[in-house]
Amino acid sequence: MKKIVIALAILLLFTAPWIVTAPFFVHLMIMVLMWTVLGASWNILGGFTGQVSFGHATFLGAGAYTTMILFLKLGIAPWYGIPIGGLVAALIALPIGFICFRLRGPYFALSTLAVAEIIRLVALNWESFTNGPVGLLITTLPDVTFWGRSIDWENKIPFYYIIAIITLAAIVATYIMSRTRLGAYSLAIREDIDSAEAIGINTVQARVTALSLSAFFAGVAGGFYAMYLRYIDPDAVFSIALSVEMVFIAVVGGLTTVAGPLIGAIVLVALGEIFREIFLVHFKLVGHLIFYGLMMMIVIRYLPEGIWGKLRLKFGSRH
Amino acid sequence: METFVQSIVSGLLTGSLYAMIGVGLTVIFGVMRIINMAHGDMVMFGMYGAFLSITFLKIDPFLSIILWIPLAFLVGVFIYRFLLRNIVPAGELNTLLYTAGLSLFIANLVLLIATGDYRTIKLKYAIMPLRPFGIAVPIPLAIAFGMAILITIALYWFLVRTDTGRAIRATSQEPEAAALMGVNVGRTAIITFALGTALACGAGVLLAPSLYLYPTVGEILVAKCFVIVVLGGLGSVPGAIAGGLLLGVVESLGAVYISVPYKDAIGFVIFLLVLLFRPSGLFGVGKS
């Protein structure tokens, strides 16, 4: 039964842009998928190991800037740049993890915030490398032929498929993790770190591994972000608000669940669009942030296992 | 040499306000293990409060503190009693996330109402700085410093000499023992949170004439103040004061001797360096 549902979901995933063709909705779906990847990425660390990171934008930004710089300065096409961006993010996660995991719980969260802020300030000021506050812009994407047809980058559909594949990868990775020793160890760490050490779990190694995996997907999503939106600057990709939105998706959707990030992303993007329409004020499209904050409070208070988590408990299944 | 002394003085002045915010944060931390991500937004409230006072009520911002501190105290009571108290049993992590949501909510609500335009407060008596011994001391900052000291002394008296203050200190060290000794832990919690909020708001009022006001100023302030609190030691009031002053001085020196744009990063870099070499914090208590 479950396999049928999954198969249908995947079918839907890959045919959606032919069902709903209006560019605005395709854009919405792209954003939902991108945020699902970010939520899944955060979930790999926060949901599984219980380490709350308030600085995940670091990895998104690292992926974004890597992809952009590789393309603009070295001519490496974004479809290579995106996975490389993910790897770069995964690599910087290693020293970050070794430093920050010396702290626990809220102290850890704080240290990730500190790292994110430092990197944002560096990106803002190291103009020769990142162009500083001016940001980086892609004017044209390289020509690619796919089965004899040239990809039209003005159309949203190619982007949809790229992010759809990435999303599938992220969800599959989360699922695999939940079935392996790393996933189980992560849950133990989340429950009681001392007990986990006592039964032979190298908690630093496990956490750093989870962080690295998490960072990889955030970096990949960042690379996609760069390629899709074609413009990035330090405040767009390294901001605390971005980090908090990632937390939001994972929390609202449901920590440790595999499908949670998708639900959270749908809520985030749907709310965002609704309130963007109502509250489009000045330059900062912020009305939706008010409601993210409110939703976060409501969910923590009344639905701490998240929307999907709650539904899952009601219907008794595992994922 | 003169630049150096000037730097230190400026740093101490700003640092005294960091210290005030930090004390509010650490006291809430220590007694209730609440990581209040919305603490910076309380400072922001104070700043806007001061702005409103001078713009609409024509009252000098420093005088308006008499109005805003009690008001902030009441807001703190409200927030704790009706919002936070239900979340605390769910754990530190959930509280952290909840207050993060609260912060997002408050900051953006204010952004919606007040717009993101940077605002400043111009005081007629504050155009020229004082120059004791040739060191430039901006008048608003000097007044803020003075008042911060007075408030700190008052706080010290409160914590050490009054029953409620002692209850706060006891609960922050050993909540169960304190409860067994007859301390009304629930009431102490409310008062502590309200006190911390009032301190933050007060610091905001004092800071307003010296900084740019914008609704999301809370974000970076709360990050810096957590750095102070963690380095100075969770729950330690002297630690927060020392940490605040230190951060102020370090940022000031950094702005002069390293570079201005990176000065905000300095606090964080030091934070991470300390973590690397002394995981238990500068004064000994860094882990939860």
Add this chain to the structure above:
Amino acid sequence: MALLTVKGLTKYFGGLRAVHDLSFEVQPGEILGLIGPNGAGKTTAFNLIAGFIHPTRGQILLDGESISGMKPYAVTRKGIARTFQIVKPFKKLTVLENVTLAAFLRFPLRGEAESQARQVLERMGLGSKIPALAIDLTLSEQKRLEIARALATQPKLLLLDEPMGGLNATEIEQASGLVRDICKGGITIIWVEHVLKAIMNSSNRVVVINQGEKIADAPPEKIVENPDVVAAYLGTKKR
């Protein structure tokens, strides 16, 4: 050769001397009881052996190999498992998951780890509780879970930290039997305890610690006669 050798073990917390020049050996296959008045340093000694804190001075050798300064997970991998005085189960996980996690150490694949876990749980009498959440168990069951978890790491040496705390007389009897069974299964045990009757009845040898120092090291019958031990527990009469 002794399984565990502790030589000159010393730990200072700032100026506070918790353990001083502690030395003893544990032979393979024996049950060593560790007793002493409150605050004597027993749990500190445990934490030192298990790697949760590191000694100021002194050595800890397992099978002749130094383990002082190793992190807890490394110590467990070497073959020392411990329980905690106040039980720390993974509360929101099931009984089976709790023990499977520990079994993962020696059996990296989920299937094998789970079947190992089931075996250990059966031996501990928790077979019927396998699907239950750890938090729903009684204290006595949680203590058995704690031990099951430790056993699933296939230790050579098991450190039991006051397993009898909070148990009634019947449960103490059962638990003592359990400890003896574990030892018969080939695992060496160091056992810290306040319930003296239990420990005296089951231990091969007893080490008495007072104020961080060893004051006696002998079989149980000799220990009760030792005047220093009596004095440590009861104080000396003032004449």
